[in-house]
Amino acid sequence: MTIQEIVDKILAYHPDIGDRRTCDVIVGADPNRECTGILISIAPTVPIIRKAIEIGANFIFVHEPTFFSGYDDECEWLEGNDVYEEKLALLVDNGITVYRDHDHIHAHRPDGIFHYMMKHLGWLEYLKPQARGWEVVLPPTRLGDLIAHVKERMGLEHIRYIGDPDAIVS
Known part of the structure; x- marks a missing residue:
């Protein structure tokens, strides 16, 4: 081929x-x-x-x-x-x-790159039903826990962030 x-x-x-x-x-x-x-x-x-x-x-x-x-x-x-x-x-x-x-x-709906990232992060269930892009509503969680999750799932050693790691985000 x-x-x-x-x-x-x-x-x-x-x-x-x-x-x-x-x-x-x-x-x-x-x-x-x-x-x-x-x-x-x-x-x-x-x-x-x-x-x-x-x-x-x-x-x-x-x-x-x-x-x-x-x-x-x-x-x-x-x-x-x-x-x-x-x-x-x-x-x-x-x-x-x-x-x-x-x-x-x-051009895919949902967006092909976005969909894969959400699947890889385990967040497909958090997509809003009408979402056509980056609309994700995560349950309230500590910023530090969110960072640790992204680092683990994406195989990253470091992530730069601004904010209190104990702050609750969603």
């Missing part, structure tokens, strides 16, 4: 968002090649690209942009920028294609 065929299947899964411009684009090598492996990441950082090279994956599926702007297909202004050119060359020279799935996954 080619990378483009995989992207087409992903797009077929998403709701139709019409002809509006999106930031969901393909960057790097030709997507009409056979897929040798898929690496999924939030962002296509250089370490992620190097990991794809190491494991032999030629398709990186991400949510955030490859370069410095929301639109990876408008990078003319970066021509001559060493960081941009080296990162693009790392992709092309190693036959790696990046597909950004941002606007389409956010």
Whole structure:
């Protein structure tokens, strides 16, 4: 199966968002090649690209942009920028294609990213029935307990916060 065929299947899964411009684009090598492996990441950082090279994956599926702007297909202004050119060359020279799935996954109701985060945090039951976004009503809890829960569920070592950890929040 080619990378483009995989992207087409992903797009077929998403709701139709019409002809509006999106930031969901393909960057790097030709997507009409056979897929040798898929690496999924939030962002296509250089370490992620190097990991794809190491494991032999030629398709990186991400949510955030490859370069410095929301639109990876408008990078003319970066021509001559060493960081941009080296990162693009790392992709092309190693036959790696990046597909950004941002606007389409956010078009789901509930939002695809939001739904996964709420599920991962164990908070689906706290979504308001009419919610179409970030409306979550948690039972009253200590801020410190909430922080500990998020750290554990998300695998984080640290979270910055402002407030009294003994304060009750909901």
